[in-house]
Amino acid sequence: MDRVEAFNSLPAGDLSAVCAAPSWVAAMTAGRPYPSRQAIVAAAEAALRDLSWPGVLAALSAHPRIGERAAGDSKEAAWSRREQSAAAGSDxxxxxxxxxxxxxxxEKFGHVFLIFASGRSRAEILAAARERLGNDEAAERPIVAEQLRRIALLRLERLLDELG
Structure with a gap:
């Protein structure tokens, strides 16, 4: 079975490791079968861009705080530990x-600080967090949604690479 076929047959619950928003999982499941990897990624990106703010918050609930080691042996926890490896090795x-x-x-925003941490140094993560604390909610929401989109697309690529 090739990767696209394997993706098309994944249980819906397995997709939540990519993005825990139920509306995203539902959109990705409803779009099956996908003809190609490119079609999967395009559908995923479109569904991520269509997430409502409650959908973004649902996805955030599955993300650990930056710098905290994700617990468990789930695929999502392993990906999170890998993505945050620079922050996790902090002094x-x-x-x-x-x-x-x-x-x-x-305290200010009511949800975890989310940042695309892959490839970022601890200093970059700290600087971004300090900068974003200066935002109001209207400015912060699109940033959070974009960070979530980037993380989910990276995770989708990893998932596709692991299939087949």
């Missing part, structure tokens, strides 16, 4: 700064 001062920024961000 004590960086760990404390991330914890404080997470707390301040959650």
């Amino acid at each position: 004590e001062a960086t760990t404390a700064a991330l914890a404080e920024l997470n707390r301040a961000y959650e």
Whole structure:
């Protein structure tokens, strides 16, 4: 079975490791069968761009705080640990700064600070968190949605690479 066929036959629940928003999973499941990898990625991107704010919040509920090690042996937890590897290897001062920024961000916005952490240094993550704390909710929501989109598309590519 090739990767596209394998994706087309995945249980819907397996797709939530890519993005935990039920509306995204439903859209991806409803679009089956996909004829190609490119069609899968295009459908995923469109469904991510169509997520309502409640859909984004549902997806955020599956993301650990930046700098905290995702628990468990699920695919999503493993991907999260890999994506946050730079932040996870922090020294004590960086760990404390991330914890404080997470707390301040959650207090201000009511959800976890989400950032596409792959390939970013601890200093870059800290700087982005500090900068984004200066946003109001109207400015922050599209940034969060874009970070979620980037993470989900990376995870989708990983999932497709692992299939077949």
